[in-house]
Amino acid sequence: MFLWQCLTLLLLITVQICKAQRCDEFTDLNFSHAIIGTILKIRLLLYTRDNGTCGTLMSHTNLSAHPQFNLSRPTTFIIHGYRPTGSPPMWLQSATELLLAKTDINVIVVDWNRGAANVNYFKAVENTRKAANNLTAFIEKMQKHGASLSSIHMIGVSLGAHISGFVGANLNGSIGRITALDPAGPQFIDKPPEDRLDSSDAQFVDVLHTDIDALGFREPLGHIDFYANGGTDQPGCPKTIFSGGSYFKCDHQRSVLLFLDSLNQMCASRAYPCSSYKDFLDGNCLSCDQFGAAGCPVFGYDITEWRDVLLRLGQTKTFYTTNAKSPFCMTDYKVDVMIWNEDERWGYITIKLHGNGEEAVATIDHKAAKFKKYTETKLLAQFDKDIQSVKKVSLKFSTGNVFKPKYKLRVLRIRLTNLERKERPLCRYDILLQENEEITFRPIPCKESNF
Structure with a gap:
């Protein structure tokens, strides 16, 4: 009898432990659900530093049922987009963990997979309004329990960006921030502001474009608005339809990966205000004077450091480039070249920086540069990594002409200025470049009159 009581007690304790450790998961559907079509259902999964890897399904009506939901902390909502296969977004866990590592907040994953999983994209678009109304009611309940709308941050991906906008509009633009990661275009292009995300939907709205x-x-x-790599073809993404599904979604999904990289803080992607990506690549938009001592804005989670100046400047369109994989950030240099050939030269420059056993490469080939005697040609060189202490520099000049005679470029001076670090530019004087032949030299600090 005693043994039986002990076993029963042990079983009850085990059941209670299992209940206590039970985690609520994001709705996992499959392609058959999308074919049949799903009816909208909103589930809110709460994560805090106390349960960073174990979601808690929240009540829409009884907030007091969740003691770990501290309304004195800021709250960030993560809202996914269209799910044509019904599978959970692969990036959700990383997003919650990185956000909680960054700051002590409530993270609420908005699971509207039942509603987003549908081969009929138009039905998913229709559900965005309904999802927004549901979230609006929940946030109004948060507000009644003491939460500040200014402390709410909504991170919306694709259709989720417009859901965030609808919520913000319902609350008269009072929420603190909306971060929109590649907002969906189809069914929202040419729509008025009330039918899509708009800058009036929150006190501050930052947007990333990767698949315009x-x-x-x-x-x-x-x-x-940040336009990574011009907002179109992202490096490392497939270029042909023969790559399968990734051809269609890689550029679009890159927006999330770039944002997660900014949370990692492995490096910073500084973006430059410009009217076009072409002008940016041509090196015509490298001034950051309007942003004061902070310099040009850095893409990502910490963009709020520039919030006040951005609100004063009005809508700002910026560009930057990335690597094909994490860490995505590149290191930008302004390169000034002056030649003393009698005849004009047109061509491309490849630059390598060497230091501490590392090498960084920048190929300036988006268009042929024009080099003219005693005239400074300004170029933007974007290196795949940052060499903290440059010991040597390699240069190569090419024209791309296979059948014509090979040219020489007589460089009177080349000057390399790191746009991130306020340090003296590096120079080299009197170099003869043979076409397609790399030359390596040790740079020296530029003379004062040269910068």
Whole structure:
């Protein structure tokens, strides 16, 4: 009898432990659900530093049922987009963990997979309004329990960006911040502000564009809009349809990966205000004077450091480039070249920086540069990594002409200025470049009169 009582007690304790450790998961559907079509259902999964890897399904009506939901902390909502296969977004866990590592907040994952999983994209678009109304009611309940709307941050991906905008509009633009990661374009292009995300939907709206020629939205939507790699083809993504599904979604999904990289703080991607990506690549938009001592804005979670100046400047459109994989950030240099050939030369420059056993490469080949005697040619060189202490520099000049005679470029002076670090530019004087032949030299600090 005693043994039986002990076993029963042990079983009850085990059941209670299992209940205590039970985690609520994001709705996992499959392609058959999308074919049949799903009816909208909103589930809110709460994560805090106390349960960073174990979600808690929240009540929409009884907030006091969740003691770990501290309304004195800021709250960040993560809202996914269209899910044509029904599978959970692969990046959700990383997003919650990185956000909680960054700061002590409530993270609420908005699971509207039942509603987003549908081969009929138009039905998913229709559900965005309904999802927004549901979230609005929940946030109003938070407000009644003491939460500040200014402390709410909504991170919306694709359709989730417009859901965030609808919520913000319902609350008269009072929420603190909306971060829109490649807002969806189809069914939202050419719509008035009330039918899509708009800068008036929150006190501060920051937007990233990575697929403006397909699934994303081309025009600016926020107080600041970042166009990574011009907002179109992302490096490392497939270039042909033969790559399968990744050809269609890689550019669009890159927006999330770039944002997660900014949370990692492995490095910073500084973006430059410009009217076009072409002008940016041509090195015509490297001034950051309007932003004061902070310099040009850095893409990502910490963009709020520039919030006040951005609100004063009005809508700001910025550009930057990335690597093909994490860490995505590149290191930018302004390169000034002056030649003393009698005849004009047109061509491309490849630069390598060497230091501490590392090498960084920048190929300036988006268009042929024009080099003219005693005239400074300004170029933007973007290196795949940052060499903290440059010991040597390699240069190569090419024209791309296979059948013509090989040219020489007589460089009177080349000057390399790191745009991130306020240090003396590096120079080299009197170099003869043979076409397609790399030359390596030790740079020296530029003379004062040269910068």
